[in-house]
Amino acid sequence: MQFTFLNHSNETYGIKKFLNAKGISHRMYNELKTSGEILINNQKLASDGRVAPNTNVLVKFPNEGNDVNVPISNEPINVIYEDDNWLVVNKPAGLTSVPGPSNRCDTLVNRVKGYLKQQGSLDLKPHIITRLDRFTSGLVLIAKHRLANSLANQQLASHKIKKQYLAIVSGKINKAHGLINEPIGRVGDEFRRRVISDGKPSITEFWVKESFADKTLVQVELHTGRTHQIRVHFTHLGHPLLGDQLYNGPLDQGISRQALHAYSLKFYDDFSEHNLEFSVELPNDMQQVIK
Secondary structure (H helix, E strand, C coil): CEEEEECCCCCCEEHHHHHHCCCCCHHHHHHHHHHCEEEECCEECCCCCEECCCCEEEEECCCCEECCCCCCCCCCCCEEEECCCEEEEEECCCCCCCCECCECCCCHHHHHHHHHHHCCCCEECCEECCCCCCCCEEEEEEECCHHHHHHHHHHHHCCCCEEEEEEEEECCCCCCEEEEECCEECCCCCCCCEECCCCECCEEEEEEEEECCCEEEEEEEECCCCCCHHHHHHHHCCCCECCCCCCCCCCCCCCCCCCEEEEEEEEEECCCCEEEEEECCCCHHHHHHHC
């Protein structure tokens, strides 16, 4: 995998600083020097390489290869968007995002690896950027290679990747818009999270889309990224998600998993220098509940 960068500014930079601004970390830079290649105006990098104005820098990464500890799965994936750098898929409820002790063979990562293998890719270590819980459906952003992963993680850290969800919560919410600003943490070693005074700052914004006598469809945007944040915050309000057994949501409303769907994804593509935006409809099980 290779990339070309042009110094558009009027300043001269050290090669390391210039590449760092392009998303190439110290570790990746060292990897390029030892296993890849760096060319400045088609000349191999000298130890004190400088990048003058209007200078081209070409970097050639070694292939990421194949992690033998992650088996290939040939089960299908629902691809919403794909280019040389990114893959956006619509994950079904029930599919785990990454391999773990209980499932190492058929997760989203295993399936994407199989998909990339079928395409003849030599980079077979897909990087999940926007991970979803097993029983949450919807859009997942995947970086195809290490540079895309680095750039996307920088956007995650600065909250520039925008995700919106649709959730069906129990009970009727009477206000059209709300902001839940409550800290979330764990008590002891328990798996579930709670709103606790010494938890991490957590902010969830929501808008009511449809209201029924015993449930509410809400559009949700996360301003922080805590584990189970949407589920914890609505439980704290007294409106746990339908089907959410872990957080005591009602299990008799026609859905057997938490009624949560990541329907919208927006991020800036550093490669094309354009904003990319995607959305998908509610899955059938959630549609049936609100019908």
